[in-house]
Amino acid sequence: MNVMVNVRVALRALLANKLRSFLTVLGIVIGVAAVVALLGVGRGATASITDRVASMGSNLISISAQRRFGPGMSSGTSVSLYFSDYESILKNIDGIASVAPVYSSNFTVNTSSRTSNYEVTGVTPNYLDVRSYTIAEGRFVSEEDYLSNKQVVVIGSQISTDLFEGLDPIGRKLKIKSVEFTVIGVFESSGSSSGMSSGDNIIVVPLSTGYSKLFGSNAMSGGKQTLSSIYISAASADTVDQVISDTELLLRSNHALTLNDDLPFSVSSQAQALETLSEVSGTLTAFLGAIAAISLLVGGIGIMNIELVSVTERTREIGLRKAVGATRKAILFQFLVETMTLSILGGVIGVLLGSLIAMVFTWTGMITAKVTADVITLAFFSAVLIGLFFGIYPAFQASKLRPIEALRYE
């Protein structure tokens, strides 16, 4: 009784029952593909969030006004961040490499052929240093542009493609709220397709030009120019915490708040944001893991079902094989080879299908899915082990029967 004969017996049995073999494989394929695709997409989502936050610049501290909702307040009242806050930070806070004030608002942007709505951000020349963007073509807003309210604009690569359809955008005109601007530079594509901080979808103008030509009264509060955010780049990672607490104190004094009042601004570092996000993504991963486990369980039940349904016929077959001289070892080996063939085939197809689904997610640009080796290993081996167990266990039981009992099994 050699191994090759056993393998041939098993493969012949599989081919003789094509539908049953197919259904068993299908059960495994679905289980494995679900886990691979789900975990791949989940990991991809987590990774892209974390990457994006990390790419916003090291030592970055952001200050923004917090909308406050509370008893006795009309909803949505906010305390504004003033341009003067920026000036006082620049003057009073130590341990700072660079400070960049920002005002953002949505405007209609049009070229001769296209009209679209975008967020337009007014910045100072040092915005580039603080936010670690790079310029692919042309130049960034210069000191001169800023001081003399030049009508110039730097755009993201995606916007360049959208508005100018592949033409070189440098020197071309576009209109923001009917005010004409000249494109002087394009940001380097960051590779990610969407998101709050990606350099691909931003439009940047000198802050001074923004105040005078675009933002109008919306950017004014109590006769003072307001800001959406102030970005601070700390001189080093060690000074970040000191800069945050100094800035908070300064803002309290600027806005006449005591230490007992709630600070209406959020002053947070990238490190803190990353910490929060990694907590969130941990929860997300656990949640996806739970869903994946359910998929695997459902797949496993499918496998069990198919295997158990075929038990009656297989029990009689086992009885017959024993009656014509098969040893118990030969029977078990046959079923081992049969189920291993089905499980591994199902596992491989499942991994391929799952990866394909993940790729479709990536291609459509929804999420850059990350199908990693550990995900594949987990899904593949869980399903294969379930398949093996439920394939062999009934055979093991049946092989213990005397041939006459197995033959009578209904």
Place this chain on the structure above:
Amino acid sequence: MIEVKDVYKIYKLGDQEVHALDGVSLKIEDGEMVSIMGPSGSGKSTLMAILGCLDIPTSGSYFIDGQEVEKMSEDKLANLRAHKIGFVFQQFNLLPRTSALENVMLPLQYDGLNAKMRLEKAKEALEIVGLAERMYHHPNQLSGGQQQRVAIARALVNEPAILLADEPTGNLDSRTGAEIIAMFQKLHRERHQTVVYVTHDSFTARHTERVIHIADGQIKREEMIAEPLIAGVAHRPEDGNNGSALDKQTGKKKEK
């Protein structure tokens, strides 16, 4: 030669003990053709399963060619079933969706023969039963008689010392049944094959040299037939008086 000594087979049904075999002893020599006859529930199929090593007795001993069966390991038993015994079932028990040829090759898979040898032997066995031209048919494309002939070919393919058949004509009409019995007679005559079959029908039983009558798990009587009927030539008597002496003894009604 096979020999059974004082074999009991006892099933427990709840509190009750059922003696399917109640102290059976018998001896069958090489080259004999024997039928075991009895009404349903007489224990004849149980005896057959024990003779075929498909089941083990509760007590008593069983020898095949001097080897005591109950002392054998599982693997030795499997080996015995592979080489000494060919078994034909009432329900044929062919693997569905599998060609006649592959069904016949089934016992050879456990025999260590190479592929060419297996194919040759299986074809040879199918020729013996006259189904060489239908070897690639699946069981559902064959008539009952043809399926039983495939099963006989499967039983023969290992050239067993003993060919055992449990009600081989039970699922067949009388004409097809006669063909199967004729097949056994031919194997016996031309190849000196030891053949033992079980039947509940005295007409079928009388095609052998010896009829062992079994009832209530015990052998009641053995009868030597000087001139066994020739299958396909002999006609089933219609008056119900053929072999009447036997039927009076067993008290069984004759079937038409």
